[in-house]
Amino acid sequence: MQDKDGRNVLTIKELNELCKNVLEATPLLRRVYVKGEISNFNDHRPTNAYYFSLKEPGAKLECVAYGFARNNIKFKPENGMKVVAYGKISLFVRDGRYQLYVDGMEPEGLGSLQIAYEQLYNKLKAEGLFDESNHKPLPKYPETIGVVTSPTGAAIKDILDVLGRRFPYSKVLIYPSLVQGDAAPETLIRGLRYFNETNSCNVIIIGRGGGSYEDLWAFNDEKLAREIFYSHIPVISAVGHERDWTIADYVADKRAPTPSAAAEIAVPDTPVLKRQLSNVPVRMEAVLSMAVKNLRRRVKDLSSRGVLSSPMYVVEDRRKTLANLSSGLSHSIDMIYADRKNAFTNVSSALPR
Numbered sequence: 001m002q003d004k005d006g007r008n009v010l011t012i013k014e015l016n017e018l019c020k021n022v023l024e025a026t027p028l029l030r031r032v033y034v035k036g037e038i039s040n041f042n043d044h045r046p047t048n049a050y051y052f053s054l055k056e057p058g059a060k061l062e063c064v065a066y067g068f069a070r071n072n073i074k075f076k077p078e079n080g081m082k083v084v085a086y087g088k089i090s091l092f093v094r095d096g097r098y099q100l101y102v103d104g105m106e107p108e109g110l111g112s113l114q115i116a117y118e119q120l121y122n123k124l125k126a127e128g129l130f131d132e133s134n135h136k137p138l139p140k141y142p143e144t145i146g147v148v149t150s151p152t153g154a155a156i157k158d159i160l161d162v163l164g165r166r167f168p169y170s171k172v173l174i175y176p177s178l179v180q181g182d183a184a185p186e187t188l189i190r191g192l193r194y195f196n197e198t199n200s201c202n203v204i205i206i207g208r209g210g211g212s213y214e215d216l217w218a219f220n221d222e223k224l225a226r227e228i229f230y231s232h233i234p235v236i237s238a239v240g241h242e243r244d245w246t247i248a249d250y251v252a253d254k255r256a257p258t259p260s261a262a263a264e265i266a267v268p269d270t271p272v273l274k275r276q277l278s279n280v281p282v283r284m285e286a287v288l289s290m291a292v293k294n295l296r297r298r299v300k301d302l303s304s305r306g307v308l309s310s311p312m313y314v315v316e317d318r319r320k321t322l323a324n325l326s327s328g329l330s331h332s333i334d335m336i337y338a339d340r341k342n343a344f345t346n347v348s349s350a351l352p353r
Contacts, residue, residue, distance in 0.1 A: 020091035029089040062099035075115035082108040135253040136234040139202045144171040146201035148191030151176040155209045155259035162263035179208035184218035207238030219246035238262030
């Protein structure tokens with residue numbers, strides 16, 4: 001719009017929109033990486049967005065992470081955390097404020113997954129989910145074992161091989177699940193719920209074979225950890241290799257270093273049981289022999305007593321007891337009579353004549 005002097009006069013909104021277009025048309029600003037310290041962090045649930053500032057001495061940049069971008073951030077941002085954020089620079093027309101629209105963010109130093117792991121670990125530990133006192137005992141001889149894992153991975157093969165070798169008497173139920181990727185935690189949770197709702201097994205093995213830190217990340221999910229904790233059926237966690245520890249390992253009733261080890265923990269070893277049972281007759285014979293020996297000694301002791309060697313012994317014993325009681329009773333009566341007589345004499349002598 002031109003004024004009477006021929007000048008182009010813009011409204012505030014027009015100016016802000018022009019600046020917005022210029023910023024968004026600049027190639028360098030369409031994908032920019034900025035490092036700084038988080039301040040004024042606000043987890044705004046109604047809009048499902050993170051609002052915060054990145055600051056350094058003498059400068060500050062407003063930032064926002066909406067929806068999908070927020071979900072891409074694996075850790076929980078906190079004030080004072082040093083990060084590298086990336087996204088596009090644009091301008092919020094209403095306020096005339098330019099800001100970084102964040103697409104993702106990484107902590108400086110430790111990776112985002114490591115930060116997320118430590119944050120969740122500390123949170124659940126503080127709530128008591130890792131306490132040994134909350135761990136349920138495993139059944140000694142499970143009739144049915146539930147397994148939540150990939151039906152095509154090496155882990156299920158190892159588990160079935162060990163179970164078949166050690167204790168083939170247990171029935172095995174497999175709940176096929178994803179064990180990697182964003183959708184994996186939900187399918188793992190459904191597996192746990194299935195066995196708990198149907199009460200169809202005595203113990204649950206949940207896990208997968210080894211992999212990278214990212215591959216095992218599904219087992220660091222908070223919802224999965226809580227599902228394991230609230231399972232009324234004991235849960236054995238078997239994720240990765242011996243060196244790998246996930247949140248699921250800490251919250252489970254028992255942690256196994258590998259899927260094969262989980263199967264070994266879940267059931268007894270049949271050959272060992274057979275050796276133990278083979279000794280049962282010998283132990284029973286020894287116990288019964290000792291019991292019979294003790295009973296014979298008892299009978300001998302009783303038979304040597306007078307009551308068994310001479311029946312009249314009891315009669316004489318009771319007769320003596322009765323005589324002693326009769327004598328005592330006569331003496332007591334005489335004493336009572338004498339006391340009463342003396343009392344009567346005393347009272348009579350006190351009466352007036």
